[in-house]
Amino acid sequence: MNEADIDLLSLTAKLYYQDNLDQNAIANIIGVSRSTVSRLLARARDIGIVTISINHYAPRNLEVEEALCKYLGLQRAIVVRTFAEGNILNIRRTVGYIAAQAISEIIPNDSVVGTAGGRTIYDLVRYMQPRKTPSSAMVVQLMGNIGPRVGQIDAIEIAHTLAAKLGGVFYTMSAPVFAHDIQTRDLFLASPQVQELLRLFDRLQVALVGIGVLENSAFVERQILSPENAHELRLKGVVGEICGRFFDIDGSEVDTPYRDQVVGVSLERLIATKEVIAVTNGADRAEAICAAVRGGIVKGLVIDETGANAILEALGQKSLRTELH
Amino acid sequence: MNEADIDLLSLTAKLYYQDNLDQNAIANIIGVSRSTVSRLLARARDIGIVTISINHYAPRNLEVEEALCKYLGLQRAIVVRTFAEGNILNIRRTVGYIAAQAISEIIPNDSVVGTAGGRTIYDLVRYMQPRKTPSSAMVVQLMGNIGPRVGQIDAIEIAHTLAAKLGGVFYTMSAPVFAHDIQTRDLFLASPQVQELLRLFDRLQVALVGIGVLENSAFVERQILSPENAHELRLKGVVGEICGRFFDIDGSEVDTPYRDQVVGVSLERLIATKEVIAVTNGADRAEAICAAVRGGIVKGLVIDETGANAILEALGQKSLRTELH
DNA sequence: GGAGATTATGCACATATGTGCATGAAATTG
DNA sequence: CAATTTCATGCACATATGTGCATAATCTCC
CATH class of the missing domain: 1.10.10 (Arc Repressor Mutant, subunit A)
Structure with missing residues (x-):
C-alpha cells in the first residue's frame, strides 16, 4: 500500500x-x-482511515451494577440499559445482546459450563458471537427436560446452541426435570448417561441459570404443575426456582414433594460453583433473586435496568435511575 | 428528546x-x-451521536499551493491531490470536485462573476453545491461562442450552470468569439446586448478562465482555426490563450489577425480584475500559465498536483512531491 | 524473461437501505 | 373536551450496496 x-x-x-x-x-x-x-x-x-465513533454511549449502567454488587453482595452484575418504549420481548433481546459479549468473555476456552433454560438466556446465547477457533469447552445441560416437546427456551436447546457458539461439546441430560417419584428419579440418576453429567457438575466452572417465579411459571405454562400446585408451593414459602429446585426467602430449598423428584444439578452443587449467573429481566423477579443470592446460589446477575432498580428498591435503596415514563 | x-x-x-x-x-x-x-x-x-472522521485526509496539497504562491507570485492556489492511476477524465473530475467548494466560497452572494469555457471549469461548476438561498450574483459569459453548436464545456453553458448553482442571473454574450472581421466585430460590440455585458465587465469581481494552448486547442478541434493557423500563431510567439486572446511568454497579447476579431473580455479588463482564476490541469499548460501570471492576467490557479509540479519545475524549483508511478 | 501464483477488477445478482405516502397517535388550540 | 394540527410509524417501492465468480493485471520465483 x-x-x-x-x-x-x-x-x-x-x-x-x-x-x-x-x-x-x-x-x-x-x-x-x-x-x-x-x-x-x-x-x-x-485500516482505520475512517473511524466511526459513538459518543456518550454506555450500553450498561455501571452505577447500578456497582450498587448491586455492593448492596446485594454479588460478584458480578451486568445491568443493561433499556428504553422505556421497549416491550418485554425487545427488552429481553437487548439484555441478551448486550450481555452476550460480556458473558462470552468469562467463559474460558477449556471450561465446563452448565446452562438451564430461560427466555433471556435464550436471547443471550443466540446473540453470542461464535468463537473464531473452536474451544474445548464442555457445555452441560443442568436440568432434565420439562417435557418431550422441546421449546427454544429449554435447557437442552440452549446448551446445544451455546456449545455450537463456543465450538465445544454438548452434554445432554437424558431425563425429565421431574421424575414421577423418588424411585424413578433414582433410576435416572443411576443411569450411566446421567452419572456422567453428575461427574461433570463437580467440575462446573460457570453456570447460567434462569430464575423462575410461581406467578409466571414455565412449569405451570407447560402443564407440569397445576395452578393449584403452584399455590401450594407458595404457601410452603417458595419464592423462586432454579433448575427445578424451589427455594424460600433465605435461598434454602423448600421441602416439597418435588424436591426428591428433580433430575438435575443440586443447589449445593450450585452453591459450590464459583460463577453462577442468573440471567433474567423484569421487576417481578426481585424477591426471588435476592433470596437466591442470600442463599449463596447465585453470584452473578444479568438483568435489565428496571429489574435491577426493583431489586435495589426491595433492598431499601432508592432507585439509582429515575424511571422515565 | x-x-x-x-x-x-x-x-x-x-x-x-x-x-x-x-x-x-x-x-x-x-x-x-x-x-x-x-x-x-x-x-x-x-445530532452527532455518531461521528465519522477521516484521518490524515488532505484533499489539497497545501505545501505545493504555498510554493506556487511564493515562486509564481499567485494570490491564490488550489492544488488538488490526485492519484497516479487516474486517467485524465478522472483527474479533471477530482480537481473540479475538490476545488468546487473552495471556489464557491470566494464568490460572494452579490458579486459579478465572469466565466469562460474549459473542461476543468466544466467539472468544477458541475460539482458545485447549489446555494441554499438564491443569491443576487450576476454570472457573465466572458467570451463569445465558439460556434452555433453549444458544447458542455463552452462558456455559455458553464455560465448558465454557474448561475443556476448560485441562484443568480445569467448574462449571455450573443456573439461569436471570433467575428469575421474588424467591422463585424464592431457591429457586435455596438449591439445593446454586448454593450450591457461590457458594462458588467467593468464591475467584474471574479473571473474563472481556462488556459488554452495551441498544441491542444479547442479552436482547432472545433475547426475555427486550422492546424496551419495554429502553427502560424506559434511562430508569432503565442504560448497560450485566454478568452480568445492569444498571449506570448510575457503574458502580452500578440498582434495577430484574430486580435481585432475577438468579441469578449479584454486582457486589460482581466488584468484589472482582482480574482482571475485559471482552472486547468496537466503538465502541458505550465508555460502558458507562467506567462499569464507574468502578464498579470491570472492571479489564482486551480490545478492538479502533476500540473502544479510541472510549473514549479518550469520555474526551476524542484518538484515538491516525488512522482509515484 | 517466462510460468505460475497472487491480487485486483468488473459484472451481475441478491441483499440492504432510504423515502413518499397513508395511517394512526400525540400534542395543541379553541 | 373536542377539533385540528403535528408528529411518528409502517408499508411498499425504488435505489444503493455488498459479494461470488470469472477474467485481467500484477507480482514472484526460477
Whole structure:
C-alpha cells in the first residue's frame, strides 16, 4: 500500500462519509467501478482511515451494577440499559445482546459450563458471537427436560446452541426435570448417561441459570404443575426456582414433594460453583433473586435496568435511575 | 428528546456501526420497523451521536499551493491531490470536485462573476453545491461562442450552470468569439446586448478562465482555426490563450489577425480584475500559465498536483512531491 | 524473461437501505 | 373536551450496496 493508495482511500471516504455522494458518483469521479468503491470504503474502515465513533454511549449502567454488587453482595452484575418504549420481548433481546459479549468473555476456552433454560438466556446465547477457533469447552445441560416437546427456551436447546457458539461439546441430560417419584428419579440418576453429567457438575466452572417465579411459571405454562400446585408451593414459602429446585426467602430449598423428584444439578452443587449467573429481566423477579443470592446460589446477575432498580428498591435503596415514563 | 431516546439512538448506532448488524436485525432487537431504524441512524448521525472522521485526509496539497504562491507570485492556489492511476477524465473530475467548494466560497452572494469555457471549469461548476438561498450574483459569459453548436464545456453553458448553482442571473454574450472581421466585430460590440455585458465587465469581481494552448486547442478541434493557423500563431510567439486572446511568454497579447476579431473580455479588463482564476490541469499548460501570471492576467490557479509540479519545475524549483508511478 | 501464483477488477445478482405516502397517535388550540 | 394540527410509524417501492465468480493485471520465483 503506497501513499497514492491511501490518498485514494481517503478521498473515497471523504466523498462517501462527509459529502454523502453515493458510490456511483464516486466511481465516476475517481474512475473505478462501483464495486471497487464499495471495496475501497470497506478497506478504509478496516485500516482505520475512517473511524466511526459513538459518543456518550454506555450500553450498561455501571452505577447500578456497582450498587448491586455492593448492596446485594454479588460478584458480578451486568445491568443493561433499556428504553422505556421497549416491550418485554425487545427488552429481553437487548439484555441478551448486550450481555452476550460480556458473558462470552468469562467463559474460558477449556471450561465446563452448565446452562438451564430461560427466555433471556435464550436471547443471550443466540446473540453470542461464535468463537473464531473452536474451544474445548464442555457445555452441560443442568436440568432434565420439562417435557418431550422441546421449546427454544429449554435447557437442552440452549446448551446445544451455546456449545455450537463456543465450538465445544454438548452434554445432554437424558431425563425429565421431574421424575414421577423418588424411585424413578433414582433410576435416572443411576443411569450411566446421567452419572456422567453428575461427574461433570463437580467440575462446573460457570453456570447460567434462569430464575423462575410461581406467578409466571414455565412449569405451570407447560402443564407440569397445576395452578393449584403452584399455590401450594407458595404457601410452603417458595419464592423462586432454579433448575427445578424451589427455594424460600433465605435461598434454602423448600421441602416439597418435588424436591426428591428433580433430575438435575443440586443447589449445593450450585452453591459450590464459583460463577453462577442468573440471567433474567423484569421487576417481578426481585424477591426471588435476592433470596437466591442470600442463599449463596447465585453470584452473578444479568438483568435489565428496571429489574435491577426493583431489586435495589426491595433492598431499601432508592432507585439509582429515575424511571422515565 | 429525552434521555431514553438518546439511549435508543446510541444503542442503534452501536449495533449498526460497531457490531455491523443490519437494520433488520436491529429492528428485531429494539422492536421497531426497519424503516425506523434507518431513520434513527440518520438522526444519530445528524445530532452527532455518531461521528465519522477521516484521518490524515488532505484533499489539497497545501505545501505545493504555498510554493506556487511564493515562486509564481499567485494570490491564490488550489492544488488538488490526485492519484497516479487516474486517467485524465478522472483527474479533471477530482480537481473540479475538490476545488468546487473552495471556489464557491470566494464568490460572494452579490458579486459579478465572469466565466469562460474549459473542461476543468466544466467539472468544477458541475460539482458545485447549489446555494441554499438564491443569491443576487450576476454570472457573465466572458467570451463569445465558439460556434452555433453549444458544447458542455463552452462558456455559455458553464455560465448558465454557474448561475443556476448560485441562484443568480445569467448574462449571455450573443456573439461569436471570433467575428469575421474588424467591422463585424464592431457591429457586435455596438449591439445593446454586448454593450450591457461590457458594462458588467467593468464591475467584474471574479473571473474563472481556462488556459488554452495551441498544441491542444479547442479552436482547432472545433475547426475555427486550422492546424496551419495554429502553427502560424506559434511562430508569432503565442504560448497560450485566454478568452480568445492569444498571449506570448510575457503574458502580452500578440498582434495577430484574430486580435481585432475577438468579441469578449479584454486582457486589460482581466488584468484589472482582482480574482482571475485559471482552472486547468496537466503538465502541458505550465508555460502558458507562467506567462499569464507574468502578464498579470491570472492571479489564482486551480490545478492538479502533476500540473502544479510541472510549473514549479518550469520555474526551476524542484518538484515538491516525488512522482509515484 | 517466462510460468505460475497472487491480487485486483468488473459484472451481475441478491441483499440492504432510504423515502413518499397513508395511517394512526400525540400534542395543541379553541 | 373536542377539533385540528403535528408528529411518528409502517408499508411498499425504488435505489444503493455488498459479494461470488470469472477474467485481467500484477507480482514472484526460477
